Amino acid sequence: MPDLVTLGPWLRRFLCEYIVTERNLARNTRSSYRDTFSLLLPFVSRKLRKPVDRLAVCDLTSRLVLQFLAHLEEGRGCSARTRNQRLAAIRAFARFIGSRDPAHVEWCGHIRAIASKKSMSPPVGWLTRAEMEAMLAVPDRKTRRGRSEYALLLFLYNTGARVSEATQLKVRDLRIGRGNGGHDLAALHGKGGKPRQCPLWPETERVLADEILGRSVDDAVFVSRLGTPFTRFGVYRLIERCAARVPELTDRTITPHVIRHTTACHLVLAGVDINTIRAWLGHVSISTTNIYAEIDLTQKANGVRVTIENGASPATIAAVIGALKAGS
Structure with a gap:
């Protein structure tokens, strides 16, 4: 099977060359990408009853990718965030192939059209x-x-x-x-x-x-x-x-x-x-850090709540709110 059709050579170039030298991704990100395909390839192989080393690029259909993502959540108990991380690795791989071989542009489009699942960011856990x-x-x-x-x-x-x-x-x-x-x-x-x-x-x-x-x-x-x-x-x-x-x-x-x-x-x-x-x-990005600003707002809101619960007068409550606004 020609190298441009077989999945293996593309994956080797992606994992060993592209994300390491061209993208210079962090070590943990590279490990995450490798783990994704360590899970994906055996899954596709079982579904198609085809050895991993004989898998072609076209075997990795959007339908199978969706089944794999469902397997992560239902079979392995992964969260939506983990599911989206695995999908991000697969999308990056599809983009890598599509940008280098025009024959696979349509296939790339199908893979990249798979939507991420909306997930709620977990609350910031911290210690007093x-x-x-x-x-x-x-x-x-x-x-x-x-x-x-x-x-x-x-x-x-x-x-x-x-x-x-x-x-x-x-x-x-x-x-x-x-x-x-x-x-x-x-x-x-x-x-x-x-x-x-x-x-x-x-x-x-x-x-x-x-x-x-x-x-x-x-x-x-x-x-x-x-x-x-x-x-x-x-x-x-x-x-x-x-x-x-x-x-x-x-x-x-x-x-x-x-x-x-x-x-x-x-x-x-x-x-x-x-x-x-x-x-x-x-x-x-400062947007990542902004989640901690909510902690300060929560503390201020709790201060107002406690003041009200303690039966403070309207004048005292107004003074507390004014002080909190001044410190914002």
Whole structure:
């Protein structure tokens, strides 16, 4: 079967060349794309009773793609957001083929015409200051392992780093121990390798300085009890274990991203402007950061509600509303 017809060569070029060198997509995005086709190809193969290596581009019909998306939701229990992520990968692949082979333009159009499913954005989950402090109090700082876990948790809370940014942090990325009045900083490498710098609190600087003592500049900052760099799954397990020890967090799912949200929400409540928070978190678009502005509005609305419930006079209520408007 000619290469222009067989699905395999197109997929190899897409996954190994296009999204890596031409698009320079983030590592997690590339992994997501690969996972999509790891699920899609066996599904299509079973439906057509045809070996994966014999599948042609035209075998990947819009009807089969829709069946695959339904299988994700109904058979695998995936959310609409996950379904849309898988569809985005398939659309990108179709666009890749259609832009390089005119014979497949019509096929590309059919695939790209598949609509995304409307999904509600989940509410921003975050911890109060007391809950975050309770999490930080869980590791036993009398032991070496406990101090390392505390350093990782504190770093995540201080910087709002993504879990991948924390696990990839090297000793050379830290600018600490400056006694000349300079700021202690951590250089993070975000999506697509985009760098940014985050200031470190004195406490964070202190525990990190102890953590990297005797390490070379190319060593990872956060290592497990086995002496190997923390993995993203190791960070997830650490946070789940610490959250399980906090009674207030019972029945709540706490992840590294919840701590990232916590950092952003605490910055908002501290009066930090939204543009600074965008730079702090490494968001490309401020529209992504604007979800945290709702936290401040919610706090203000709760303030008005509590004032009313406490039986304040109309003059007091008017004064509170005026003060809140002035602070908006």
